[in-house]
Amino acid sequence: MAVEDEHAVQPLPARKFPTRTCVACRTERQKREFVRVVRAPDGTTSIDLTGRANGRGAYLCADGSCWPDALKKKSIERALGVSMPPEVRVQLEGGVGHGP
Helix, strand or coil: HHHHCCCCCCCCCCCCCEEEEECCCEEEHHHEEEEEECCCCCCCCEEEEECCCCCCEEECCCCCCCCHHHHHHHHHHHHCCCCCHHHHHHHHHHHHCCCC
16 A cells, blocks of 8 residues: 555646736736836847846836836836837837737
8 A cells, every 4th residue: 555655646836937026016927917128238228028038127017007107207217227218118108018
């Protein structure tokens, strides 16, 4: 009987997903529910829809509800340590990357 106990199926632990915090509203969610604005090692700033680009990232809720606040409070600029390029600002104002 002891041999059967050794081969018993163990339940898998619950899967843990990476969580991040929105720089504007400070809401913590799963990483896939955010849009990432990244400052690349060469200093350029862009929107990273894949979430895997090299560089320092700042996360914004993907639904776009807090994007105007982030632009107004300059929380993205503060998180990345650079000024926001006009083309990225226009993309965020226009709603690029909306949706999960």
